[in-house]
Amino acid sequence: MxxxxxxxxxxxxxxxxxxxxxxxxxxxxxxxxxxxxxxxxNPIIIVWVDPETQLQRLLSRDETAKEDARNRINAQMSLDSKRNKADMLIDNTVSLKDLNEQFRRLLFQVHKAFDMD
Structure with a gap:
């Protein structure tokens, strides 16, 4: 292992x-x-996407068979389960511009939280 x-x-x-x-x-x-x-x-930030979008992105990225892609996804903990364990969330169903903005806001929040300590 x-x-x-x-x-x-x-x-x-x-x-x-x-x-x-x-x-x-x-x-x-x-x-x-x-x-x-x-x-x-600390903190745990999950980049979340809905299962269908996750599958479609994996298929287009790896050019793999749909069954193989589903098996890879199913071998991992679901993003919904990970989302429930996260401290913060980035929604990856939006545009790249919006995704970058979410990341910047989260990074600001993280810095602000640790500056207060």
Whole structure:
């Protein structure tokens, strides 16, 4: 199983960035909950999309068979379940411009929350 090695590599990179003075580090970990890494991250921000859009995007990105794409999606925790465990949400059913704006607002909220500590 590669998960422990991947987790170690992620934490090593986080440590390097922290030592360089970075205060905010964004991690893109699709299997965050499956890898049981959610306790080491704060806040948890989920990028959510409805299941049909998720399937269509996977099909167009990977040019894979529909059955294979469904199997890949079903092998993971559903985005709805992840959404229920998240601290914050980015809705990925909107335009790229709106998606970027959501990210900027969330990043501002995160910085503001940690500046108060």
């Amino acid at each position: 590669l998960a422990p090695y991947i987790s170690f590599g992620i934490f090593l990179e986080i440590l390097k960035l922290w030592l360089k003075g970075f205060e905010t580090i964004v991690l893109d970990i699709p299997l965050l909950f499956e890898a049981k890494m959610e306790k080491q991250t």
